[in-house]
Amino acid sequence: MNVIETRKLTKSYGRQEALRGVDLAVKQGEVYGFIGPNGAGKTTTIRILLGMLRQSGGEAKLLGGDPWQDAVTLHQRLVYVPGDVILWPNLSGGEVIDFLARLHGKINPSRRKELLDKFQLDPKKKCRSYSKGNRQKVVLVSAFVSDAELLILDEPTSGLDPLMEQVFQECIYEVKKQGKTVFLSSHILAEVETLCDRVGIIRQGKIVESGALEELRHLTRTTVTVELAKPVNLNQLHGVHDGSQKERKWRFSVDANAMDGVMKALAPMGIKSLTAEPPTLEELFIRHYGNEFEDKEAGSR
Amino acid sequence: MNKCHFAGTGKLLQLYLRRDRIVLPIWVLLPLMLLAGQMSFVRAMPDWRVFIEELSASPLTSALLGPIVPLSIEGAIMWRGLLQASIAVMLGAALTVIRHTRTEEAAGRNELILGRPIGRYANLTAAFILSCGGSLLAGLLTTVFLIGNAFAGSGSLLAGLTLAASGGIFAGIGGLGAQIFAHSGNARGGVFGAYGLTMLAMVLNNLGGSSTGWVWLAPEAWFRITVPFGENHAWPLLVFIVLTALPVMVSYMLLVRRDLDAGLVRPKEGAAHASPRFNSPPALAWRQHKGSILVWVIGMAFLGGSMGALTPNIAETVSPMLAEMNAWGAAMAKLGNQEGFVAVFIYILGLMGGLSVFGITTVQSLRREEKERYTEMVLSRPVSRWKWMGSYLAVAFAGSVLILLALGLASGLGWSVAAGEFRHFPRVLGMSLSKIPPVWTIIGIAALLYGWLPRIASALNWFILGVFIFIEMLWEVGIVGWSAMQWTPFAYAHSSIPIHELSMGPLIVLTGIAAALIGLGFIGFRRRSIG
Numbered sequence: 001m002n003v004i005e006t007r008k009l010t011k012s013y014g015r016q017e018a019l020r021g022v023d024l025a026v027k028q029g030e031v032y033g034f035i036g037p038n039g040a041g042k043t044t045t046i047r048i049l050l051g052m053l054r055q056s057g058g059e060a061k062l063l064g065g066d067p068w069q070d071a072v073t074l075h076q077r078l079v080y081v082p083g084d085v086i087l088w089p090n091l092s093g094g095e096v097i098d099f100l101a102r103l104h105g106k107i108n109p110s111r112r113k114e115l116l117d118k119f120q121l122d123p124k125k126k127c128r129s130y131s132k133g134n135r136q137k138v139v140l141v142s143a144f145v146s147d148a149e150l151l152i153l154d155e156p157t158s159g160l161d162p163l164m165e166q167v168f169q170e171c172i173y174e175v176k177k178q179g180k181t182v183f184l185s186s187h188i189l190a191e192v193e194t195l196c197d198r199v200g201i202i203r204q205g206k207i208v209e210s211g212a213l214e215e216l217r218h219l220t221r222t223t224v225t226v227e228l229a230k231p232v233n234l235n236q237l238h239g240v241h242d243g244s245q246k247e248r249k250w251r252f253s254v255d256a257n258a259m260d261g262v263m264k265a266l267a268p269m270g271i272k273s274l275t276a277e278p279p280t281l282e283e284l285f286i287r288h289y290g291n292e293f294e295d296k297e298a299g300s301r
Numbered sequence: 302m303n304k305c306h307f308a309g310t311g312k313l314l315q316l317y318l319r320r321d322r323i324v325l326p327i328w329v330l331l332p333l334m335l336l337a338g339q340m341s342f343v344r345a346m347p348d349w350r351v352f353i354e355e356l357s358a359s360p361l362t363s364a365l366l367g368p369i370v371p372l373s374i375e376g377a378i379m380w381r382g383l384l385q386a387s388i389a390v391m392l393g394a395a396l397t398v399i400r401h402t403r404t405e406e407a408a409g410r411n412e413l414i415l416g417r418p419i420g421r422y423a424n425l426t427a428a429f430i431l432s433c434g435g436s437l438l439a440g441l442l443t444t445v446f447l448i449g450n451a452f453a454g455s456g457s458l459l460a461g462l463t464l465a466a467s468g469g470i471f472a473g474i475g476g477l478g479a480q481i482f483a484h485s486g487n488a489r490g491g492v493f494g495a496y497g498l499t500m501l502a503m504v505l506n507n508l509g510g511s512s513t514g515w516v517w518l519a520p521e522a523w524f525r526i527t528v529p530f531g532e533n534h535a536w537p538l539l540v541f542i543v544l545t546a547l548p549v550m551v552s553y554m555l556l557v558r559r560d561l562d563a564g565l566v567r568p569k570e571g572a573a574h575a576s577p578r579f580n581s582p583p584a585l586a587w588r589q590h591k592g593s594i595l596v597w598v599i600g601m602a603f604l605g606g607s608m609g610a611l612t613p614n615i616a617e618t619v620s621p622m623l624a625e626m627n628a629w630g631a632a633m634a635k636l637g638n639q640e641g642f643v644a645v646f647i648y649i650l651g652l653m654g655g656l657s658v659f660g661i662t663t664v665q666s667l668r669r670e671e672k673e674r675y676t677e678m679v680l681s682r683p684v685s686r687w688k689w690m691g692s693y694l695a696v697a698f699a700g701s702v703l704i705l706l707a708l709g710l711a712s713g714l715g716w717s718v719a720a721g722e723f724r725h726f727p728r729v730l731g732m733s734l735s736k737i738p739p740v741w742t743i744i745g746i747a748a749l750l751y752g753w754l755p756r757i758a759s760a761l762n763w764f765i766l767g768v769f770i771f772i773e774m775l776w777e778v779g780i781v782g783w784s785a786m787q788w789t790p791f792a793y794a795h796s797s798i799p800i801h802e803l804s805m806g807p808l809i810v811l812t813g814i815a816a817a818l819i820g821l822g823f824i825g826f827r828r829r830s831i832g
Contacts (some may be wrong), residue, residue: 050681072685080681086673088589089484092571095579102580103682109406123573128483139678 002063003150003181005172007271008058010205011044018044020205021058026183026198031176033196034185041205042185043083046154049183050080052171062109063150076104079143083154083185085135086126094123100142107145115141118167144171151182157191171196181223190278221253223277224262229270237265248272313427317401321431328393331440332386332464333446338771340450341412343374353377355623355630360616361638365645367507367522371531379524383460392438394432395475395492401428403479403488406562425479425556429472429549436468451778456530463527466541467520471495473548480555483564490596497600498729501607508614511655517544548726581682582607584690586717589629589670590663590693594700597659599706602711602823608646609729610713612639627779632797641796643716643729648796651708651736652769656701661762663697664747668755675832685720686827694819695750701740709733711723725824731800738811739790745818752825 004026011019019041026032036042047053049062049202051071060067087096101107116123119137127135134157137226143151159167172182172195186192192199193213200210221241227249231264234250235243239258244251318325328799340425353376356362357369357377357497369380403427405411411424471492478491502518506525509515516525517540526537559565578584615638633641649655660785667690670676679689713729746820769789775781788793793807 010558047677047830047832050677052677052680055828063458071680075681078685082674082677084674086675087678088585088675092573094573095575098575099579099585100678100682101685102456102575103679126569126571183531210793226314252528 001028002026002061004032004047004183005044005091008297009048009055009060010057011041011048011053012056018205019055021219022202023207024200024210026043026181028181029176030197031172031182031184031195033199034183035187035189035192035199035227036185036202037187041200042187042202043154045202046080046183046185049152052077073246076185077148078150078152079146080106081139081151081153081156083156085129085132085139087135087138089128090126091213092124092126093121093130093134096127096138096139096190097123097142098146102150103147104146104252108147112141112145113271115144115171119164133164135163137164140168140171140269144175149180151180151195154185155184155187156184165191181246192224193278206219221255222259223276224251224275225249225250225251225276226266227272228266229272230270234262237254237262259273306420306422307426308423309417310423310426310430310549313414313419314430314757315517317427317431325397325435327688328389328397329442331389332439333394333442334791335385335389336378336382336443336446338774339385341379342774342780343377345780346778349374351622353380357624358620359623359633359638360618361645362640363511364504364507364615364638364642366540367503367511367525370511370525370528371782373530375456375530379460379529383464383524384521386439386443387464387467387523390436390464390470391496391499391520392470392492393434393439394468394826395478395495396489397432398425398428398472398475398507399479399485399488399492402476403482404485406489407483407485412561421557422553425476425552429476432472432475433465433469433545437465437470439468440465453509453530455533459527459533460524460529462538463524463529463541466538466545469524469545470520470541470548473545474550475546476552477555480552480559481565483562483566486593487564488594494596494600497604501604504608505609508611509514529653580691582679582697585679586692587694589666589756590700593663594696596701597704598707599698599702601708603652605647605708605712605733606715609643609712609717610719612643612716613720615639615642627777628783629777629779629797636797636799639716640725640728640799641724643712644732644796644800646795647708647712647729647732647736648791651705651733651741652794653773653791655708656704656736656740657766657769659704660697660701660740660744661747661766663700664694664744664751665759665761665762668750668758671755671756674832679832687823690748690752690823690826694744696735697744698741701744702737705733705736705740711726728800732796735794735800735803735808737809739794739816741815742790742811745815745822748822749818749825750822753821755829774802 005025006022006024009019009022009024010017021046022041024045028208034042034045042055048055048060049067051067051074052138054068062241063074063077067074087093089298091099098107101112106213116285119141121134121141124136127138130138137158140156143153151217157168160168172184175182182195184196185193196213198212200207229248231248234240234252237258238261239255241253252270343353346352353369353372355375356371357380366381366384368764369376402411405424408796409756413646414424440461440463442461443455443464447457447460474495475488475492478488478495479485479558482488482491492697499519499521502515503522504513504518505523506513511525516522520541523537523541527534555565579588617638619634619638621634625631633645667676670693676689680686709730709732713726717723717726717727743766747758747762748760754761769791772781772785773791776783776786782790786795790811793811794803
């Protein structure tokens with residue numbers, strides 16, 4: 001059964017089209033990555049799924065129900081972590097966690113304590129004085145403390161330090177082990193790669209790619225910068241794309257499955273320095289869709 | 302003070318002018334319109350001379366507004382028009398300073414500015430320049446308007462400058478509030494509290510014969526010190542400037558002594574666990590509003606109690622002319638001066654000027670919760686929209702009842718204790734509680750607007766209240782009849798109706814209308830998008 005299903009979902013604000021036909025199918029028990037650049041329509045989609053916005057057209061089903069009509073009963077079974085977290089300035093973090101949990105029912109005190117320790121969050125501070133990362137932690141604790149069967153997370157790690165991102169990933173693994181479904185929106189490809197079983201890529205209000213990560217490997221290339229002692233033309237190597245050369249320094253991207261061959265070819269060339277970085281989503285889009293993407297982005301502004 | 306502390310003031314001023322291009326003209330032009338309104342009221346009356354002599358002599362109107370000085374058409378226009386104009390400028394100036402200082406700081410935008418080559422005093426200075434400049438402009442426009450209506454030049458200039466001075470000192474008080482409170486809402490509350498105290502000082506001055514020292518504490522009545530078109534004293538303007546400099550200087554001193562984002566009161570740590578009863582949307586709504594309700598209760602109890610205690614000082618002599626003059630005069634003559642005074646101040650505090658503001662601002666907090674995305678946090682949990690909105694409206698209803706109860710009890714006690722007899726007490730309490738249905742109707746109108754037109758609800762709300770008050774003013778001077786008043790919710794618990802003659806039927810209907818408005822508002826809210 002699909003936990004989230006949308007078909008040809010559209011949303012327009014006046015003449016501006018935020019969603020232009022979004023098709024999603026999230027299966028029970030999977031961690032689904034919903035990725036796309038800023039302004040692609042991720043949050044709009046989520047807000048329709050939560051019954052905050054009314055769609056202009058198409059269909060949306062959530063846990064077998066209608067997100068607008070059945071909002072209250074459906075929300076009993078899910079938790080949501082908004083991307084841009086602002087909390088009631090006059091309440092303490094602990095109060096927010098307790099309050100939100102009680103809207104569902106009871107809170108498990110030992111689980112609460114465990115999560116507060118894990119995220120190293122001081123629950124006594126007023127939300128006014130929390131930093132962005134700490135506010136994010138409050139909402140994450142409040143999400144993981146619940147026993148909802150579906151977690152909808154909108155860029156949940158923005159503002160978290162790498163150590164806390166680690167904790168977040170552990171929590172997601174744990175949730176997955178319990179058989180829960182996670183819908184994770186992000187613009188950080190690396191995060192999605194580590195966590196998600198399947199991904200959907202949204203761009204300008206449309207899903208442009210979706211499937212298991214392995215199927216989308218062609219999208220995940222590593223960007224390599226290497227300084228070599230010997231002159232060489234790397235463009236002929238299998239799996240190397242978009243090579244450019246500045247004196248002895250090469251910059252190119254490599255398909256994930258071609259990495260081994262490329263490294264073997266580079267090794268005898270006298271490597272002076274080498275950095276390899278995962279591509280950012282934007283880079284990937286520009287590479288994958290060429291200038292058409294840039295032009296459209298510029299045009300839509 | 303180092304000069305570079307002020308670097309960038311001009312650029313910030315430009316920004317503020319751009320941001321205030323709608324708000325600033327409103328409060329700068331409002332005094333002009335109020336004066337023009339008062340002028341047309343007075344001139345519309347064929348026997349205005351009799352009118353102002355009567356009102357000036359009446360112990361009731363003297364207690365509320367003071368005698369008319371000088372006893373001429375100019376004096377009559379200062380008497381009520383300049384009083385209202387000053388109140389508009391005072392609140393406009395103070396709220397403008399808070400809007401550009403504390404509100405910006407609490408929202409974190411001030412940090413964006415301070416990270417640039419901008420001096421530490423630039424923000425506050427630009428805000429003061431804007432507010433004081435706006436007040437001065439309002440004053441000069443007033444001067445031009447008065448001269449244009451063939452009033453004496455010196456008196457017109459003095460009236461305008463006195464008006465500007467009242468705005469100036471409240472700009473200072475706004476700056477002070479912005480330094481003391483870490484929350485812009487509290488700072489605004491501080492300004493309204495200060496305004497309430499000046500009102501009390503004004504009434505004390507009126508009761509003391511209108512030339513006591515109290516008047517210095519009531520900037521809205523400073524024209525009683527300068528007396529434009531009468532004795533034309535210019536020297537008090539210098540004293541006003543010194544008085545204005547005080548809060549301004551203290552604001553600068555506090556600004557450098559406190560931390561960014563902090564007020565003078567250090568924030569306490571919160572509880573690690575929520576109290577067991579903090580478990581539902583109504584609990585959240587109550588938690589968000591209990592502070593402001595408490596402040597309203599204390600403020601209204603204080604003002605009502607003090608005014609009630611002053612009531613026995615009002616002479617009961619009623620001139621038969623007053624009753625002849627217009628419907629308002631007749632109603633007041635029937636009530637007697639003391640009861641009329643209590644009825645009028647309870648009407649102003651409990652409905653027209655006080656509780657209607659409470660109702661509107663409390664419902665408007667729904668929009669703020671929505672814009673800050675708190676609503677989304679709650680509605681993404683198993684909470685229906687009806688329950689969320691209903692919780693806040695319930696708090697608005699219950700809060701208004703609590704405040705009116707406090708106002709009625711304190712006013713009744715004040716009057717009874719000062720008079721040494723308790724026969725007035727139940728009537729005063731009744732006066733206050735009779736305001737519940739009209740206040741609920743105002744809450745209903747606000748809820749309807751929030752449900753259907755969230756973006757413009759705030760502006761429309763204040764506009765509608767303004768229209769109601771305008772109709773009231775037209776009725777008081779006899780330009781429109783009672784049938785016009787009946788279009789406002791004010792008419793059904795009006796100060797001119799003796800409490801024992803008030804009919805329950807219309808009040809019950811009004812409560813029904815409030816419920817219907819809420820129902821319609823809810824339908825709109827359920828159909829629209831959040832955010």
